[in-house]
Amino acid sequence: MRIRIENARIVDGTGAPAYDGAVTIEDEHLAEVGEASAPPDEVLDARGRIVAPGFIDVHSHSGFTLPGQPEAEAKIAQGVTTEVVCNCGLGLLPSNERVERFYSLIQPIVFGEPGGRCYATLDAYRAALEGRGVSVNVACLVPHGNVRAAVMGLEERAATATEIGHMQALVTEGMEHGAFGLSTGLVYPPGAFAQRDEITEIVRPIRPFGGFYATHMRDEGTRVVESVEEALAIGRAAGVGVQISHHKAAGRLNWGKTKKTLALLDAARAEGLDVHSDVYPYTAGSTVLSAMVVPLWAFQGSQAQLLERLKDPPTRARIIRESKERLVRLAPLPTVVERLVPKPLLVRALLRAMSKLVVISSTKRQHHYEGKTLDEMARMRGQDLFEAILDLLVEEETAVAAIAHVMGERDVQRVMAHPQTMIGTDGFPQREGKPHPRTYGTYPRVLERYVRELGVLTLEQAVHKSTGMVAAKLGLTDRGVLRPGARADVVVFDFAGLRDRATYEDPRHGPEGLDHVFVNGAWTWRDGAHTGARAGRVLAKRAAA
Numbered sequence: 001m002r003i004r005i006e007n008a009r010i011v012d013g014t015g016a017p018a019y020d021g022a023v024t025i026e027d028e029h030l031a032e033v034g035e036a037s038a039p040p041d042e043v044l045d046a047r048g049r050i051v052a053p054g055f056i057d058v059h060s061h062s063g064f065t066l067p068g069q070p071e072a073e074a075k076i077a078q079g080v081t082t083e084v085v086c087n088c089g090l091g092l093l094p095s096n097e098r099v100e101r102f103y104s105l106i107q108p109i110v111f112g113e114p115g116g117r118c119y120a121t122l123d124a125y126r127a128a129l130e131g132r133g134v135s136v137n138v139a140c141l142v143p144h145g146n147v148r149a150a151v152m153g154l155e156e157r158a159a160t161a162t163e164i165g166h167m168q169a170l171v172t173e174g175m176e177h178g179a180f181g182l183s184t185g186l187v188y189p190p191g192a193f194a195q196r197d198e199i200t201e202i203v204r205p206i207r208p209f210g211g212f213y214a215t216h217m218r219d220e221g222t223r224v225v226e227s228v229e230e231a232l233a234i235g236r237a238a239g240v241g242v243q244i245s246h247h248k249a250a251g252r253l254n255w256g257k258t259k260k261t262l263a264l265l266d267a268a269r270a271e272g273l274d275v276h277s278d279v280y281p282y283t284a285g286s287t288v289l290s291a292m293v294v295p296l297w298a299f300q301g302s303q304a305q306l307l308e309r310l311k312d313p314p315t316r317a318r319i320i321r322e323s324k325e326r327l328v329r330l331a332p333l334p335t336v337v338e339r340l341v342p343k344p345l346l347v348r349a350l351l352r353a354m355s356k357l358v359v360i361s362s363t364k365r366q367h368h369y370e371g372k373t374l375d376e377m378a379r380m381r382g383q384d385l386f387e388a389i390l391d392l393l394v395e396e397e398t399a400v401a402a403i404a405h406v407m408g409e410r411d412v413q414r415v416m417a418h419p420q421t422m423i424g425t426d427g428f429p430q431r432e433g434k435p436h437p438r439t440y441g442t443y444p445r446v447l448e449r450y451v452r453e454l455g456v457l458t459l460e461q462a463v464h465k466s467t468g469m470v471a472a473k474l475g476l477t478d479r480g481v482l483r484p485g486a487r488a489d490v491v492v493f494d495f496a497g498l499r500d501r502a503t504y505e506d507p508r509h510g511p512e513g514l515d516h517v518f519v520n521g522a523w524t525w526r527d528g529a530h531t532g533a534r535a536g537r538v539l540a541k542r543a544a545a
């Protein structure tokens with residue numbers, strides 16, 4: 001089967017200038033790019049349209065939801081053909097009983113479907129996804145949180161030499177099964193319980209496979225500079241490339257720190273470290289509410305113990321005291337006022353401001369809180385703010401996700417414009433609630449707002465940051481660039497008419513103007529609708545090398 005996309009404006013993913021021509025897909029591969037000689041079976045007229053490689057989402061959390069939502073509509077609709085999953089140290093694999101228990105309590109958030117489960121190994125996950133068919137290609141990282149939970153549970157202490165050996169064996173197994181590297185989430189238990197030297201040891205086994213180290217850093221606010229230094233130190237010591245995940249500076253006090261963090265990346269690159277970062281095009285972040293407010297020590301042991309601590313009066317009082325300190329650090333500081341107003345009054349004002357910047361995006365049961373700020377939620381309950389937050393976490397068994405409007409637009413643009421930054425969604429597709437719009441609108445929003453309207457990037461740069469640059473980091477030589485012989489992952493869109501429709505109020509909408517998507521040559525999105533094709537693969541690093 002030969003499909004020719006004619007009259008196209010080709011943006012090939014390398015960053016080279018766009019040019020006019022045709023692209024011919026033959027079965028799973030690209031037969032011709034630019035030229036058109038052999039007669040096609042079917043012609044797609046792409047007059048006025050851009051033809052580009054399918055986007056490779058370098059930072060996705062769809063790994064949790066793909067078993068239950070294999071058509072990946074949220075991603076296909078915005079032109080994504082490959083997702084890098086198991087980011088932030090979290091994922092459905094590898095697993096054992098301890099890992100299964102860790103995730104089961106916060107479902108349905110993590111599984112995205114009732115009855116979801118974990119997988120013992122990457123090979124088992126691949127067999128499950130490919131067995132039922134999946135519409136996108138999937139590249140897995142080895143999530144450090146799973147590895148630590150599998151060996152040590154939720155213990156807040158350093159690993160012993162024996163435990164490090166067990167964890168290294170799990171990492172090696174994941175790499176043998178085709179993982180592309182290792183991810184950490186150093187704000188989430190149990191990954192956050194590991195310190196720098198221990199992490200370095202766990203990262204070492206990815207080196208012989210050419211894997212890279214992706215990290216949701218320990219602190220993206222007050223200590224973001226030190227956190228970047230930690231990530232770079234681990235990369236240097238383990239001898240592997242580094243990916244700073246969702247690079248940002250959270251909290252008004254920290255806005256502008258991306259100048260320093262990007263300079264650190266440049267310096268590390270100059271000395272030979274293969275370091276990149278990724279960004280999503282929004283000034284709000286999103287994660288589970290517990291990670292925003294509950295101090296790490298409270299997660300020790302098990303989820304059941306966490307719930308006990310949230311209820312036990314003296315422990316609860318300590319958690320509230322420390323939560324206030326955490327939230328204040330993220331709050332916008334009225335600088336002049338700071339010197340004039342007494343500390344307790346100031347803290348109260350900051351917490352009030354902060355409680356209006358954090359919006360509940362999804363809950364397990366009490367869906368009427370979705371879309372409400374923490375301030376509104378507490379008022380609805382007639383409770384003090386922190387009593388309300390902790391009660392809600394207990395009632396929902398901690399399965400509460402939230403969106404925090406804590407980043408500055410200039411930092412977003414500065415990170416995005418940096419030559420070593422890729423685009424990633426950090427998306428977590430959910431059937432219910434009001435998840436962060438990044439899951440549905442990242443790529444159209446980059447093209448519409450940051451290329452077409454603001455000119456932060458050229459079209460060619462934006463496409464390169466979404467395709468060829470990511471493929472190079474992954475070591476994928478047959479995707480991310482339109483050239484004869486490459487896999488036929490292709491997107492066709494109307495650059496002038498592209499319109500992102502995912503908003504915070506109503507996020508679950510794909511864009512207008514994204515017409516066609518091919519995955520491994522299969523026509524998966526056609527005239528703005530999913531065809532049901534499930535031609536994706538779970539990719540393997542070893543095969544790409």
Ligand SMILES: [Zn+2]
Pocket residue numbers: 087088185216245246
């Ligand atoms: Zn993260």
